[in-house]
Amino acid sequence: VPDDRPRPRRAHAATDLRTAAVWAELSAAVEEYAARLGRPLRVVDLGGGTGGLSVPLAEAGHAVVVVDPSPDALASLRRRADECGVADRVVAVQGDSDSLPQALAAATGIAGAAAAPGAVGEAAAAQVDLVCCHGTLEHVDDPGQTLARIAEVLPEGGLLSLVTAQRPAAVLARALAGQFDRAAALLDSPDGRWGSDDPAPRRFDRSAIVALVEQAGLTPLSVHGVRILSDLVPSAHLDSETDRARLLALEQAIVTHREFAVLGELGAAVHVLARHG
Ligand SMILES: C[S@@+](CC[C@H](N)C(=O)[O-])C[C@H]1O[C@@H](n2cnc3c(N)ncnc32)[C@H](O)[C@@H]1O
Numbered sequence: 001v002p003d004d005r006p007r008p009r010r011a012h013a014a015t016d017l018r019t020a021a022v023w024a025e026l027s028a029a030v031e032e033y034a035a036r037l038g039r040p041l042r043v044v045d046l047g048g049g050t051g052g053l054s055v056p057l058a059e060a061g062h063a064v065v066v067v068d069p070s071p072d073a074l075a076s077l078r079r080r081a082d083e084c085g086v087a088d089r090v091v092a093v094q095g096d097s098d099s100l101p102q103a104l105a106a107a108t109g110i111a112g113a114a115a116a117p118g119a120v121g122e123a124a125a126a127q128v129d130l131v132c133c134h135g136t137l138e139h140v141d142d143p144g145q146t147l148a149r150i151a152e153v154l155p156e157g158g159l160l161s162l163v164t165a166q167r168p169a170a171v172l173a174r175a176l177a178g179q180f181d182r183a184a185a186l187l188d189s190p191d192g193r194w195g196s197d198d199p200a201p202r203r204f205d206r207s208a209i210v211a212l213v214e215q216a217g218l219t220p221l222s223v224h225g226v227r228i229l230s231d232l233v234p235s236a237h238l239d240s241e242t243d244r245a246r247l248l249a250l251e252q253a254i255v256t257h258r259e260f261a262v263l264g265e266l267g268a269a270v271h272v273l274a275r276h277g
Pocket of ligand 1: 046047048049050052053067068069070073095096097098133134135136139140141
């Protein structure tokens with residue numbers, strides 16, 4: 001029986017203001033790496049949620065394992081992958097950052113890998129070319145340990161795409177909203193929050209995130225601020241596709257401009273592309 005229920009209209013990573021700049025950089029790196037390897041990539045999306053990134057990657061021909069602790073998110077992901085016709089290239093596994101090697105071993109059917117310490121990560125690493133960790137590092141208990149787990153499942157030369165919240169943007173946003181106490185509290189807060197009522201679990205400084213990536217044995221290839229203006233511009237100014245495209249082009253011009261690249265440090269998030277080794 002044909003299923004003629006209306007499909008939800010979802011934003012695509014390539015056009016959504018929050019993700020377009022990251023998608024542009026990531027998809028270029030993915031295409032280049034896949035061309036070098038001569039095959040589609042094997043991707044792990046840690047904290048991949050409902051599939052906003054993994055489904056477009058699968059649509060581009062890559063095989064993705066999504067590891068996420070939320071059963072609801074994984075159920076939505078499976079539905080989305082099915083609707084987009086890529087269910088055969090998306091595997092959803094319930095797990096978290098601490099159990100990443102084990103979750104991956106289970107997903108890829110690595111038998112007996114638990115026998116020796118370190119063997120799980122080693123065996124899993126043979127199955128991975130790219131780990132994506134977008135919007136997830138701020139949620140984990142120990143970001144350093146999460147990056148160590150990622151490095152464990154990533155072979156030498158493998159890529160990490162990391163997107164996480166930056167603290168300076170929150171200071172600016174709170175000040176522009178007239179919330180000067182919150183802006184001031186953010187300046188000295190070690191976890192980048194203004195207080196216990198801050199909905200964000202954590203925000204990072206650029207130098208701290210780069211240091212954490214390096215401590216895990218990964219070499220940053222590029223570090224760009226994203227959502228520099230888009231989170232600040234009132235939505236009333238963004239009611240057409242043309243306006244959104246112009247704003248994205250402006251953000252792109254800012255991060256690649258010799259004098260203005262520094263404004264990237266005011267992005268609500270930072271995108272780090274790194275290579276293992
Ligand atoms: C803000 S969502 C980001 C979803 C998706 N990556 C994106 O960019 O749209 C954060 C995701 O991290 C997941 N998460 C929370 N704690 C986690 C952990 N310790 N390990 C892995 N994923 C976790 C949540 O279930 C949720 O799906």
